[in-house]
Amino acid sequence: MANFTFIDEKLNGLTRIIPQYFEDARGCFIKDFHKDIFEQHNIPTNFCEETEIVSPRNVIRGIHFQETYPQGKLIRITQGEAYLAAVDLQPDSETFGKWKSVFLSAQNKNELWVPEGFGVGSMTLEEPTTIQIKYTYKYIEEYSAGIKWNDEALNIDWPNVSKYVISEKDDKLPAFREYFRK
Template sequence: MIFKPTRLPEVVLIEPKVIGDERGFFMETWEARKFADAGIDASFVQDNHSRSSRWVLRGLHYQLRHAQGKLVRITEGEVFDVAVDVRRSSPTFGQWVGDYLSADNRRMMWIPPGFAHGFVALSERVEFLYKCTDFYDPASERTLLWNDPRVKVEWPIAQGIQPIVSAKDRGGTPLDTAECYP
C-alpha cells in the first residue's frame, strides 16, 4: 500500500496494491500493521455501507463526544470525498481537502477524528463503504453546512445542477457558529 498525506497531513490518501489477472483482482483494504507503520493506529468498531445516485451530496458530518475516524472507499461508481478540519486549536482549522475515489482507482481515504466528512456522488450509482473507530451516536452528531462560504469546498458539481441534499444537511451549521473540537 502507498500512503500519501494530503495538504491536511492527518488526512491520508491510500492506494492499495491491486493484484489482477483475467479472473479479476485481489487487494488488501485493511491491515493493522501496515496502517500503524504509516501512522494510522486505528481500531474499528463499526462498518457502514451507503448507496447514492448521481449528485447526491452527503455531509459534512462529525460527532463531538464519540469522535469517529473513518476509512472510506468506493466499490461502485465515483465520488468526490471531502474532509474539513473542525479542531479549533489546529493550524489548519476550517481548511478542507478533497479527492476523487472510485471503484476504478480503488483509492481509500483516512479521515481521522476531528474532521467533518462528506461526499458528492459523481456517477449514476455509488456504493460507499466506511469503517469507523467509534460507534454512531445521534446525540453527538453535528453537521457542518456543506456550502459554508468560509470553508469554500470546491464541489465538482456541473453548472446548473443542484445537488440532492437531505433536510438535515441543508440545515447544517456554518463553521463560525458550529460546535467544534477544542
C-alpha cells in the same frame, strides 16, 4: 503484488491510501486493509463499525462529524465515483478550518483516512455509487453534528452540477462560523 502506498494530504493526518491491487485473467484482488501496515503509518486499526451507503448520482452528504465522541473514518468507494471533502474541525490545530478534497472511485481503488476531529462530506458522481466506511468509534445519534456543505467561509470547491439531492437535515446544518462560535 504491489504494497500499499500512503500519501500525506498535508492536513493534520489526512491520508490517501492506494491499496494492494492485482489483476489477471481471473479478475482482481484488492487488499484494502492490513493492521500492521496501517499501524506503521500511524493510522488507527481499532475499527468498531462499518457502513455501506448506496446513492444515485449528485447526492450530497455532510459535512458530518461527532464532536463529543470523534470518529476516525476509513473510506473507500466500491462502485461508482464520489468527491469527498474533509475539513479539519479541531480548534487547536494549525489547519483548523482548512479542507482537502479527493476523488475516490471503484476504478482508482484509493481510500481516504479521515482522522478524528475532521468532518467529511461527499457528492456522488456516478449512478449508483457505493461508499464503504470503517469507523474508529460507534455512531451515537445524539452526538451527530454537521456544518453546511456549501459554507461560504470554507469555500469548498464542489463539482459543479445543475441539480443535486440533499437531505432536509443536511440542508439546515449551521454554517462553520456559527457552529464554532457556540
